[in-house]
Amino acid sequence: MRHLSGLGAGLILVAGMAALALSGETGGEARPPFEPVSKVHDLMEINGDFSVTLRKEAAKENPDYKKVGEAARVIAEIGNVVQYHQPASEAQWWRLAGGLKQSGMEVDAAAAAQDPNALRQAIGKLGASCKACHDIYRKD
Numbered sequence: 001m002r003h004l005s006g007l008g009a010g011l012i013l014v015a016g017m018a019a020l021a022l023s024g025e026t027g028g029e030a031r032p033p034f035e036p037v038s039k040v041h042d043l044m045e046i047n048g049d050f051s052v053t054l055r056k057e058a059a060k061e062n063p064d065y066k067k068v069g070e071a072a073r074v075i076a077e078i079g080n081v082v083q084y085h086q087p088a089s090e091a092q093w094w095r096l097a098g099g100l101k102q103s104g105m106e107v108d109a110a111a112a113a114q115d116p117n118a119l120r121q122a123i124g125k126l127g128a129s130c131k132a133c134h135d136i137y138r139k140d
């Protein structure tokens with residue numbers, strides 16, 4: 001021990017702190033993998049409802065931007081989540097779902113900026129991202 005270098009002692013200290021952090025914050029457990037619970041269909045019903053909200057608000061002279069932002073973030077989160085509803089090998093699906101997330105976030109940004117033109121444009125782009133996926137994956 002007497003010959004332990006400063007670096008060695010430092011490494012032991014860091015390792016000890018990491019072990020403490022692990023046991024303290026997570027109980028040493030690994031975060032579980034994401035597993036979908038809902039069906040795509042159920043989430044799409046929400047997408048449909050919130051898209052109506054977006055279009056209604058955007059058509060108003062004074063849109064409720066807070067409501068628009070909330071709806072846009074839920075749609076974006078649905079895009080996020082549905083990426084996991086197909087196997088990772090289905091790259092086309094998660095790209096389209098990622099596109100939904102991205103365009104939902106752009107609607108949110110336009111709402112945060114309270115910019116009616118940017119909002120209409122972003123909602124148009126969002127609608128295109130819905131259609132792009134439906135053209136390929138929606139079979140009804």
Ligand code: HEC
Nearest residue numbers: 040041044045047048051096097100129130133134137138
């Ligand atoms: C990543 C692909 C994807 C994206 C993006 C997507 N959808 Fe869908 N959507 C689907 C699929 C697949 C179905 C059919 C699901 C089923 O019925 O099992 C569907 C079905 C629907 C339905 C029909 C649900 C019902 O009651 O039968 C609505 C409404 C809907 N989507 C709205 C939207 C809206 C609005 C957006 C964009 C804001 C959107 N979707 C974006 C894949 C997508």
